[in-house]
Amino acid sequence: MAFQEHAAGAAGATAEKFDAGRTIIEHVSNSPLEHPLIHVPSVAGIDFSVTKHVLMLWIVAALVGAVVTAVVRRYLKQDRPIPSGFMNALEAIVEYVRDVIVQPNVGRKWANTWTPLVLTLFIFILCANAMGLVPIFEVVGVLDHWVLHTGPDSFAKRLLHGGTTATANFNVTAALATITFFAIIVAGTKAHGFVKHWKNLVPHGLAPLLYIILVPIELLGLLVRPFALTMRLAANMTGGHIAILAILSFVFMFAELFGHAIAGIGVGLAVSVPLAVGISALEIIVILVQAYVFSLLTAVFIGMAIHVHH
Amino acid sequence: MPDERGHLQRSLQMFQDNVRRAGPAAAGSYALIGAVILFGAIGYAADAWQGTAPRFLLGGLALGLVVGFYELARSVWPR
Numbered sequence: 469m470a471f472q473e474h475a476a477g478a479a480g481a482t483a484e485k486f487d488a489g490r491t492i493i494e495h496v497s498n499s500p501l502e503h504p505l506i507h508v509p510s511v512a513g514i515d516f517s518v519t520k521h522v523l524m525l526w527i528v529a530a531l532v533g534a535v536v537t538a539v540v541r542r543y544l545k546q547d548r549p550i551p552s553g554f555m556n557a558l559e560a561i562v563e564y565v566r567d568v569i570v571q572p573n574v575g576r577k578w579a580n581t582w583t584p585l586v587l588t589l590f591i592f593i594l595c596a597n598a599m600g601l602v603p604i605f606e607v608v609g610v611l612d613h614w615v616l617h618t619g620p621d622s623f624a625k626r627l628l629h630g631g632t633t634a635t636a637n638f639n640v641t642a643a644l645a646t647i648t649f650f651a652i653i654v655a656g657t658k659a660h661g662f663v664k665h666w667k668n669l670v671p672h673g674l675a676p677l678l679y680i681i682l683v684p685i686e687l688l689g690l691l692v693r694p695f696a697l698t699m700r701l702a703a704n705m706t707g708g709h710i711a712i713l714a715i716l717s718f719v720f721m722f723a724e725l726f727g728h729a730i731a732g733i734g735v736g737l738a739v740s741v742p743l744a745v746g747i748s749a750l751e752i753i754v755i756l757v758q759a760y761v762f763s764l765l766t767a768v769f770i771g772m773a774i775h776v777h778h
Numbered sequence: 779m780p781d782e783r784g785h786l787q788r789s790l791q792m793f794q795d796n797v798r799r800a801g802p803a804a805a806g807s808y809a810l811i812g813a814v815i816l817f818g819a820i821g822y823a824a825d826a827w828q829g830t831a832p833r834f835l836l837g838g839l840a841l842g843l844v845v846g847f848y849e850l851a852r853s854v855w856p857r
């Protein structure tokens with residue numbers, strides 16, 4: 469919607485200069501804390517106000533929870549346990565995650581223990597990534613502009629100016645990686661016992677001096693794994709959106725450069741829209757690959773805690 | 779028995795197998811980059827806080843390299 473405003477602005481003589489960088493950052497970042505979607509009073513100094521990415525997390529969690537629960541309940545109520553329709557697809561995903569992602573990494577013995585966690589991460593990340601491609605808030609904005617005509621400080625107005633991929637927020641991916649971090653510790657503890665798990669971090673039978681070096685390196689390495697997961701997912705999800713927005717911003721840059729909206733529209737039709745459609749198609753692959761890689765790395769790290777080799 | 783799967787299906791299967799086999803190596807390489815960024819950023823923040831630039835930044839980058847390469851070696855070392 470910021471683009472629409474800029475387009476309208478570009479046509480006028482007193483137009484504000486189009487700032488592509490600011491517009492793109494506005495779109496991919498979360499709502500500012502000064503203007504959250506739903507203001508909630510601070511508790512113990514912590515601001516619990518609902519921002520756009522929090523709302524998206526709720527929508528994704530509610531959607532996944534409701535759909536999966538409804539489908540599985542309907543399946544369990546059947547006389548003959550033969551999956552059909554969406555349950556077929558769900559069963560294929562569950563088996564795929566168990567047989568292809570979890571089992572080769574954590575082993576047959578622990579596959580059923582860790583499949584639920586990895587499967588939850590996979591489906592949640594996949595759905596959160598996919599929801600980022602659906603322009604929900606933009607549709608609300610169009611409806612508000614043409615039909616609803618709400619006030620300047622309305623909920624619909626506050627939804628605008630920003631991207632909606634919750635997994636492009638580093639806080640979200642950090643929370644998911646924190647789950648992986650504790651899962652690694654729990655996996656090692658369940659497999660070897662608490663004390664043995666921590667002893668397994670370093671090779672046995674080395675010179676005592678080496679332990680002084682290796683123990684801190686291993687402890688720091690524990691922090692690095694979830695950090696790598698955090699950065700990788702959020703950066704990949706942000707990158708695609710920035711690329712699309714940068715290409716779309718050509719429309720307004722050229723309109724401004726030539727002083728005519730028709731120049732922008734021409735560039736848009738010839739370059740921006742075809743390229744943006746192509747990148748959006750690539751993004752469909754990216755959302756699948758990113759969910760897959762996060763789940764795979766979680767399984768690999770859990771497997772490393774279970775099958776210790778030095 | 780000849781493989782009756784289509785070219786696309788075989789290609790996707792091959793791609794999937796390669797990605798799965800690359801899992802440990804990917805974990806190691808991500809850890810290497812993650813360690814350098816994490817400890818470099820911590821060093822940079824420490825420098826900004828204490829006004830000691832670039833000591834902590836360099837220290838953080840060096841530590842990140844050590845931890846990252848250790849993680850990489852641990853991930854891909856022949857078992």
